[in-house]
Amino acid sequence: MAAKWRSAGVVLFCALLMAQGVRAENCRLSVSQPRLDYGVIRREAVVQSTSVALGTRTLHLNVVCTQPSMIALRFIGAADGQGFRFDRQGRMRLSLKHAQVDGRAVEWGVAHLPGETVSGALLPGQVLVARAAGQALVGQRLTAQVDVDIDLPSDALQVRDETRLEGRGTFELVSPAAPPSR
Incomplete structure (x- = not known):
């Protein structure tokens, strides 16, 4: 079977692993999929460019709380400038959309910048x-x-054998007063 894969081109398995459930005080956080699988990428299927968007x-x-609470989140993963590292060379960006608290639309603010609204992009240390x-x-x-x-940079696909690329990170419930993680 490995010979069959080699003749068909390079096979990459891309996966993103996240925490399934996290607790903070009286609240519980869960995600619908603790693992996102980007599947197999064959080098022949990739258009020639400097990067590849998966x-x-x-x-x-x-997030479900037993008592009414202020809800603050962060994503913890290997930082890469304005995003998170995916494997050794790639970049992962996460964005919160269509958020509601008890059915009420949410706007996002940064804990240490009171009054300033942001887009919902999860950034390292924020x-x-x-x-x-x-x-x-x-x-x-x-x-x-x-x-x-x-x-991913296109050269990340220049491998000889089946290769697994992974990104890891966890969502964390935090007190709004918590310091940014490093």
């Missing part, structure tokens, strides 16, 4: 706080869509 994958994030009208929201249930985008 396409957006979507998962759903839920804690995002769920807000509405500039104020931190207190609620028991947060739902959000997480869009994950992976970019």
Whole structure:
């Protein structure tokens, strides 16, 4: 079977691993898929360019609290400038979309920048706080869509044998006063 793969081109297995469930005080965080599998990429199928976008994958994030709470999140993974590293050469970007707390639309703010609204992009060392009208929201249930985008330099596909590329990270519930992680 390995000879069959070699004759068909390079095979890459790309996966992103995330935490399935995390607890913080009285809240529980879960994601719909703890593992995103980008499947097999054959070198012949890739258009010649300097980078390869693996396409957006979507998962759903839920936070359920037993008591009304302020909800703040961060993503912890290997930092790469304005994103997270995917394997040794790639970049992973995560963005929170369509978020609601107890059915109310959420705008995101950075914990250490009160009053400033941001897009929902999860950046290294940054804690995002769920807000509405500039104020931190207190609620028991947060739902959000997480869009994950992976970019690889095209030379990452220049391998001789089947190769697995992976990115790892976890979502974390934090107190809005928590310091950024390093």
